[in-house]
Amino acid sequence: MKNLALLALILISFSACIPQEEEQSSKPEFIETEEFAARGLPFSEAVKVGNILFLSGQIGDQMETGKLVEGGIKAETKQTMLNIKGVLERNGSSMENIFKCTCMLADINEWADMSAEYIKFFPENKPARSAFATTGLALGARVEIECMAYVED
Template sequence: MRGTLLLLAALALASPAHAFAAERANVEFLNSGKPLPTNPPFSEAVRVGNTLYLSGQIGIDSGSMKLVEGGIKAEARQAMTNIKATLEAHGYAMTDIVKCTVMLADMSEWGSLNEVYKTFFPGRYPARSAFGTTGLALGARVEIECMAAK
């Protein structure tokens, strides 16, 4: 019986759930105040181990809640600039991004988004999903969220 209990205890320690629990102890909720004001009801990023999960960014001027003018390209450029600022504030770089999710208010603007997006990833692109939505915060044309890993 004792041998069985020891075996079960060893298996529990080796299980993915235990690995997640150990990793969960290293969760940090981060707000630098750079791209976003410091008071939104969410973290700009959450670090779990060496992985950084960024909240979605829209094309707002850094530190404000006002969208830049100029349409999809201007908003996409500002959203990507905000992502870069968030990464750098927490010790990461654009080259650390492994996955992005893009939400567009109008899927017909996908090509325009891509023109801007690819300038932030010269030669090496992260995995990406894109989909259309019926509405984004503040009437934005695009929202982009990313994951980075070291």
């Protein structure tokens, strides 16, 4: 009998943590600006589910030209972060609202240089982060970064 009462208490506590039906029915919103859609890429710029934005990986290219900035990993990282900032701001969020990033590097030996530029965009709270090396990135990029951020109500 005690085990049954304990199980009931656990189930009641757990059910209080489950979002209400209205929140559960949040459907993904696939986000693309006209400029982004014109590039004909096979993915969305971002996807919003509830109040969370999932950004596709960004590289250090310029929207106007579609070409990578020159100057190596530091210049590419800076442009990548500016691209992320732009996507966030166009969608009601900000760099301060990022809580997770994944960094992909063409060469893990450039991790310190990438990090030195990346950290400048997070003077206060640092998001959780993962980083790994790949065998190649789009357009020959040195770095690609994807992020998750929340959108304030």
